[in-house]
Amino acid sequence: MSDVVLYDQQDRIVTITLNKPETRNALSKDLCEALVNAMKRADADAGVSCVVLAANGKSFSSGGNLHEIKAMTAEQNMTPLEIEKWYKTGIQRIPLTMAEISVPVIAAVNGHAIGAGNDLTTMCDIRIAGEDAIFAESFLRVGIIPGDGGAWLLPRIIGQARANQMLFTGEFIDARKALDYGLVSEVVENDKLLERAYELAEMVVGLPPLAIRKTKELVRTAQSVTLKENLDQAALFQGVLQQLDDHREAIDAILEKRKPVFKGA
Structure with a gap:
């Protein structure tokens, strides 16, 4: 596992930590790849029932790496097609991976979660924030758009009106406003952030492992199917779960x- 993303497992809880504090955990290509690999590793392990996504340093993530983004045109003279491929093979792998995995993810957001960093929080199932957390959809400030799924994810979480305000103004919102918006479910003291994240994780892992993952799958697919289709899927899952010893x-x-x-089982 790359040292830009740390992976630690304690019983059924895995902590995945963004570990490039010198760049405020900007989502550079190496960090994106390491994060995808870590999430897939946790999901593939039947002994894992919850992931806590945290970050070292003063920021959760400052978003895309501006040096890499600038170099695309200023130094590498990349064509539009090459830039498109860069996104599809790089940062866009994160939302696609997060949408595929069945293990729940709790984001413990400290400091700034800006641009793609904000969008990374929206890919998680539960989001809690320290009192110093700051969120923003800052893409227009640098003349680009959310290239990582933020325009799809954010309105589904906080509603279209508030998402539009964040997207079109680039305004920075503090933890309390993020709580009011529904972007996070709790705000805690900074030094209690990870403690609370693990309390929630312990609550998750205290429940039947397979049922946890099936619940996440049911919630995820509910976004893109009819009520009837979701009910059919629920009935199918129940037919399996109610035969298990854990039930x-x-x-x-x-x-x-x-x-x-x-x-x-």
């Missing part, structure tokens, strides 16, 4: 007033 253990534990012991 029977969950009910028995409730009836017997004890803590359940799940085996992922």
